[in-house]
Amino acid sequence: MYVALATAAAWSARPLLALPDLVALYLLVIMAVAVRYGRGPSVVASALSVVAYDVFFIAPHYTFSVHDQRHLLTFAIMFAVGLVISHLALRIRRQEQEAEAATLRVRTEEIRSSLLSAVSHDLRTPLAAITGAGTTLRDHSDLTAHERRELLDTLCEEAERLERLVANLLDMTRLEAGALDVKREWVPVEELVGSALSRIEGRLDGRPITTEIPSDLPLAPVDPVLFEHALVNLLENALKYTPAGSPLEIAARRAGDGIELELADRGPGLPEPAESLFEKFVRHAPKGTRGVGLGLPIARGIARAHGGDVVAANRPGGGARFVLNLPLGSGAPTAVAPELEASP
């Protein structure tokens, strides 16, 4: 193909170019082929170039025969140079690939160590607070009741934070290793939402929460433990990034062949691009907000392990909406109670 192009180009430029220029043109093409496709194709290109050069440009035209014996030497040199060029080009290509691989290794190392430092920072901060509060309580007997209370609250809150962090790290590791064991059961969406809400009850601080779940919604084929965890992560994310007391709206509905579960807030909305929210350890928090940036990636990971996904978008009128969609698959048991009642 390349050789044909070169031949066509050379043919059209014939009046302008001398024979040695044509040879150079072919060599250029051989080099391009070598860089692009490697040794085999470049050797073929060398051979084809010699043939094309002979057939089209050496008298008598359009035959393999050659009148002037000097051209045979030109062919041999052309073929040899072609081989050398292809060999050199190949070496350059290989070196480039090695350099690329090395750069990639360095970058992976960099990412890994920055993750490690992010994680260890987030592990150490609560540990430092716990150690500080604990030793103060143990070693100082002259604390006021208020001070003691503050230190005890610190102990409990930081320990809880640590527990959540460790749980998230474990889940992320399991998700990435593909070691997540999804035990599907048919579960009413209302029950999933209800248990997720009661899990975070203590942190809701009286926020207005509306739930809109149609009673005829089909059962969802999910692992109830994992799925509740995904919902809790979405809810925690909303609690963290929207002003205290602002409303949260939860709605479920049928969408196409599946179920869609939406969590909408009236917070500041999403940063651009919204997709970056789902990258591990990426946080868009104002300074002082705590967390590692694992909640949303885990929620998405769990949804994907169920064949669904989580997507985020800004909401008309302000705020963000996160939509968890889930395919229903087949064989959904009917949720109509009287049918079961007939055979108690």
Place this chain on the structure above:
Amino acid sequence: MTEAGPLVLIVEDEPPMRRFLRASLGSHGFRLVEAGSAREATAAATSHNPELILLDLGLPDGDGVELTRRLREWSRVPIIVLSARGHESDKVQALDAGADDYLTKPFGVNELLARMRVALRHAAEVGRPADPVIEIGALHIDLARRLVTRDGAEVRLTPIEFRLLAMLARNAGRMLTHRQILQEVWGPGRADETHYVRVYMASLRRKIEDDPARPRLLVTEPGVGYRLRDA
């Protein structure tokens, strides 16, 4: 403190956990026996005859579920299982093997004391004629007359819904697995149809909860079962 506090056997191999349990339970008047392995636990249960057992599922020399099963062969002592998050199937196995309740580590001491009180109360009720009327919040359940009222107004339940609620009410505060509920409400042979329980629980919630999506009475423990909150 009081000398007559209930005797609790703590089966736990981690020293920090034992120290925490010793300190917090001791200060609430419980008398304590400790065991660090399944073997020690069996011996202590036989020789001390405790009134309650706190059992860590991850023991070094054996399976807490197996220990529960063996204890149940000869004893009805309430067993509360302590286990880490993410081990839901272990919890279900332990409950199905006869454990009375479980707590997920880490837990707070108030939660622990509440579960212990419920377990001790249920153990004390065994053998006594069951109270035919159960009151939980605004809910009034008359087991004998099969009548349920909420804030004085009758709640119309189907026969299965009533059996389900009655079972939960008799075990108020306790954890019930899907399997236990299926066996008692639907009878044997349906033990794997967990969605029956879920569907009926949903319709029961619509009848007795203010907001079925934010249940206050019928609490779900994902992957394990249900509990009727007895507050």
